[in-house]
Amino acid sequence: MLELGSHISVAGGVDKAIDRAEPLEITSIQIFTKNAxxxxxxxxxxAVVDRFQEKVAASPIKTVVAHDSYLINIASPDEAAWEKSLNALKIELDRCDILGVHHLVSHPGAHSGSGVxxxxxxxxxAVNRIHAEMPDGKATLAIETTAGQGTTLGRSFEEIAEMIDKIEDKARVTVCLDTCHIFAAGYDLRTPEEYARTIKHFDDVIGLAFLSVIHLNDSLKPFASHRDRHAHIGQGELGLESFRHVMNDPLLDGLPGILETEKGDDITLDAMNLATLRSLVAV
Ligand SMILES: [Zn+2]
Ligand SMILES: [Zn+2]
Incomplete structure (x- = not known):
């Protein structure tokens, strides 16, 4: 069983996210540590850091995940943009360590025409330099699978495996698998056979030991469309069966499974998606 969670707003201070999460009875959470x-x-x-840590400790939350800024592009061929991204990522990793966040989910970026x-x-x-400059860093960089829109990297498990292969300190790098992104990238989850093949392929190419976070999003766009548009669970092209496979896969036991579906103004939509996911668990 996954440790279900959601991306929760930090408006008013990071500790407020833990208050907002409480009625959802979730056991993992994703936040931004700064404006994305x-x-x-x-x-x-x-004082806010202390409050955040106290609230997490008093909550059922086992894993705290952060998502990095959408502006960061450590794949950029432009020296100034690369340097700026690298420094921004260092700041985010440092904020994760200050807060006690376990994993920083990060998009690998776009090559912008320079080639894969x-x-x-x-x-x-970039990651090797960050690791060298932050020798005591604790949070792992969780490279996220992407839909492969434009020149963005991370559309295939092979691309992510190659990144990990070239990162020296492999203990500080993990992978975030986003169900919407991999489906849009051309990995199917809809039948038991296709689901099993996709997970086996991930294990063969990257290794399940690197998997630290699952993002649970249905897809508004069709299979292999390379378009990244999240839908509510069971209301998109992936459909309920895909999530039934994910929710009952013993290979994913204990991993945080985090919703990044549309939120609205209160917790109603998150509560709806969590109820859907919980209803899929075989008893
Ligand atoms: Zn993401
Ligand atoms: Zn995601």
Whole structure:
């Protein structure tokens, strides 16, 4: 069984996310440690950090995950953009360590026309430098599978395996599998056979030991469309059966399974999606 969770707003302070999560009875959570659409970040207030850690400790939450800024592109061929991204990622990893976040989910970025191999080399070079400059870092960088829109990397398990292969400190790198993204990238989950083949392929190419986070999103766009649009669980092209396979797979036992579906103004939509997922668990 997955440790179900959701991406929760940190409006008003990171600790507020834990308050918002409480009525959902979730055992994992994903947050932004800063505004995801801006480069700048105010330093974390130590009092807020203390409150956050106290609330997590008093909650049923076992795994805390953060998602990095959408602006970061460590695959960029542009030296200035690469340097800026690398430094922003360092700041995010540092904020994760201050808060006690276990994994920072990060999109591998876009090669912007320089080619897949050049992009993968840039990603690995950035991560290796970050690791060297942050020798005591704790949070893992969880490279997220992507839908492969445009020149974005991470559309295949092979691309991610190659990044990991070129990262020296493999203890500090993990993988986040997003159900919507891999489906849009051309990995099917809809029948038991296709689901098993996809997970086996992940294990063969990357290794399930690297898997740290599952993102649970249905897909508004069709199979292999390379378009990334999340839908509510069971209301998209993946459908309920795909999530039944995920929810009952013993190979994924204990991993955080986090919703990134549309939120609305309150917890109603998250509660609906969590109820759907829980209803799929075979007893
Ligand atoms: Zn993401
Ligand atoms: Zn995701």
């Amino acid at each position: 659409n801006q480069w700048a970040a105010k330093p974390l207030d130590p 191999e050049a992009g993968i080399d840039r990603v690995a070079a």
